[in-house]
């Protein structure tokens with residue numbers, strides 16, 4: 583832990599893919615900081631906005647009536663330039679010119695890498711708040727937005743099930759999460775899907791097809807196969823083609839895509855985001871910087887940022903198996 587530096591002015595940004603609940607985190611950061619007599623600047627459009635010096639003063643009213651909204655009022659971006667050290671130097675200069683004493687970065691592991699570099703290279707006090715619908719950051723059990731994204735997936739699949747039942751159809755429902763199977767696996771359990779394809783590039787067609795045949799024998803008339811996005815959006819079409827060409831099985835595709843990133847956050851996401859935003863400002867105040875407000879063992883704990891820089895690719899084998907077990 584570093585010695586606490588005076589925190590007169592802090593800045594907050596959202597970066598990477600937006601996630602429902604980010605607004606609740608921004609609100610908590612702004613209001614906790616104001617409560618502690620700090621000035622707060624909002625950085626618009628993540629690292630891109632930072633490099634343009636697009637920082638705006640935020641008061642308590644500026645975050646009123648945003649908690650229930652999806653997206654992020656600050657905007658976000660993917661900023662390839664930020665991978666260059668000389669560009670990060672410019673960013674650090676801008677933060678110093680604006681008298682920013684500490685920075686809260688709400689985003690995924692990519693955004694945390696940027697924050698980590700700012701701390702390592704330029705001694706900027708940073709704290710990360712995990713925000714991504716994918717729930718795929720090492721070091722934290724939960725990321726803001728995941729619950730809402732799964733909820734949206736479940737809502738959509740329930741509707742698809744109605745029409746699949748009516749027409750005796752097989753549906754391949756592709757859910758979001760590039761290289762991240764968590765949304766697919768949870769949506770599978772919560773919708774009673776017949777099968778979850780967690781890595782479309784390595785689909786186990788034998789298990790999938792024998793499940794469909796077994797189900798048909800016992801009178802099932804609809805099948806929901808949840809397909810994770812995999813390497814590229816549209817993987818479900820490859821699965822559809824493979825089933826048609828190799829097994830003469832016809833299926834329909836529905837791709838949920840960015841639909842799952844928007845919408846009003848669930849109570850769970852609002853609650854976690856509010857708590858994490860609060861803890862992030864406390865961490866800056868106490869000098870517990872280069873940390874992340876991680877969710878572990880059901881509570882928010884500060885963990886070193888270094889532990890949260892990698893993407894978590896682990897597959898939740900229990901939940902994956904649960905879908906299969908219950909779909910007999």
Ligand SMILES: Nc1ncnc2c1ncn2[C@@H]1O[C@H](COP(=O)(O)OP(=O)(O)O)[C@@H](O)[C@H]1O
Nearest residue numbers: 598599660661664665689690691692693695696
């Ligand atoms: N290794 C890195 N070094 C510095 N900045 C990075 C690094 N990786 C990502 N970033 C910055 O963080 C941004 C968001 O990362 P990205 O992976 O797109 O989203 P997320 O933060 O949601 O994982 C990138 O566009 C880039 O500006």
Ligand SMILES: O=P(O)(O)OC[C@H]1O[C@](O)(COP(=O)(O)O)[C@@H](O)[C@@H]1O
Nearest residue numbers: 598599690714715716758759760843
């Ligand atoms: O909106 P984009 O740039 O197409 O990115 C899509 C990807 O972003 C996500 O929504 C979230 O990813 P990050 O939070 O890591 O940015 C993935 O689920 C999805 O595959």
Ligand SMILES: [Mg+2]
Nearest residue numbers: 690691692714
């Ligand atoms: Mg990411």
